[in-house]
Amino acid sequence: MSVWVLLAVNSIALGGLLFLLSAGFSLIFGLMRIPNLMHGSFFMLGAYFGVTFLDRGINFWLAALMSGLAMAAIGGVIERLLLRRLEGQILPQVLLTLGFAFIIADLCLMVWTGDPWQPPTPRHLQGAVQAFGIFFPLYRLVIVAVAVVVAVALWLMVDWTRLGAMIRAGVDDPPIARVVGIKVSQLFTLIFCLGAALSAFAGMMAAPFLSVYPGLDFEMLPLALIVVILGGSGSLLGALVGSFLIGFLYNFGQAMFPDLAYVILFLPMLLVLVLRPQGLFGRVVS
């Protein structure tokens, strides 16, 4: 019994992580239509940055924040200087981001070597909480809480603020948005930075229980992809539901069919593609 509960808790925690990862991907790929194949690399590089900051004795949350900011800066530079010149050209964008993904992967291998890094869980987040006679590991609950906070904040931002309205306008009809005085170009850079920062932050949050190792980037990229295809591109609610679905599928799949766990993850995506190509919560684009 308790094994299943623990599995469920792990699933929810992984779902939270996946949401942090794919929320940014949903903004960049779903809203801006940029095929950002560096997203997994942002996750891995962010984790490596965070681990290094931790190693220097910096507080966990500050390290996570700093790695997010560093990633936002790197993402911003790439978007502004290189991706921006390729606006609307899918193939060059794919190749450019793929190229950077390979560069980042190899540089990480050079700097942080091939050994996995697993930082300890921060001391004040260790231990477990007892509820209903079951112990829940505190750190997993924290991840879920952070994911929920980020989800609510993003939802408020996109749906209820002036900035969100400007973003939606810029995505729906860039020329008209420009005419009414919205700086679409800067706005898009901002979203790209935000997506990169969220991904790096997710990487840091994941480091204490997934650890950081070479190849993590191309393991996470398809996961973000599945979540977004499943939930519907550009839909934050879709990303949230998709993340938790994949979180459950991964943990229970791992427990029941260890050989096929990775493949099972893709089944809902395939089903959705066949039955409802726009995704569970996606809008039908006319």
Add this chain to the structure above:
Amino acid sequence: MRAINARHVAIALALVALVSLPAWVGNTYYVNVASQILLFAVFALALNVLVGYGGLVSLGHAGLFAIAGYTAALMLDAGHGHFAADVLAILVTLAASAVFAVLALRSTGIGFLMITLALGQIVWGIAYRWASLTNGDNGVNVTTRPAPFGLSLASAEAFYFATLAIFLLAVVTMMVFVRSPFGASLRGTRDQARRMNALGYNVWLIRFLAFVVSGFWTGVSGLLFIYYNQFISPQVSALTTSAEVLLMVISGGTATLLGPIAGAAIVVIMKNVVSAYIERWNLVLGVVFVVIISFMPEGLVPGSVRLWRWGWQKLRLRQNGVAARPLEERTP
């Protein structure tokens, strides 16, 4: 008429050079590199059907390549003959291509690319994690090469000639394909999908068939690959392989016959040279991607020519004291 003659001469010279290659390179290592180039050229030509002529960028072709390789390798491992293994491998690859196509063609453009990426990762997941079937990270050995018509392919030279024969067959098929009405309609769906639809063409079916044709030749190159390497591991199905082949297609220039072949030669030679000195192939691959996209988006071969001309003209203009006009005005 003269241009055609020159072209025929060029083709004849290239053929002579290719056929006599083992005689003049004189070293088994280089013969093997040439075999690699030819087998990857077949792969690149296959991908070019979709990327160049269909306008559909696939990042999942390493999956199809690996499906062919693994099917044959596992059949051979189980004690079946080469003929049965190869035929089954091609059939399985065709079936997998059809499944890939049905799923990926739910979408075009960016969606197509992302779905093929995910499908490729599924194959990687099976190859890597389903160890009881695929032997996981340890890979599968292919102990023997086939001996078609009683000719052993065990030596590097013999294998080179077999690869060359298949390569030439692929090139001729592609030439016929490109000039056929089907090739023209495929280019039509790339440039004007809506109009093709309005003209009564079944756009989806054309793309589907193109995908299957592409899958067939990918499978053939997958078979050549395992017989060349005599080993297959999950690494073959990784995204890096798809990316490398895509680099071959775009570096030579898409939607041309010669482009992917030149691209295969460039990438294979670069990989062999780089790997001989440093262990940073992925870094080099990434930098090449970024440089190509940033400075010569039309491909490495036409791009270098343009940059060289541009530099040459600038130099000449400066000498003549003529005010430089922007490049865009001069190039068509």
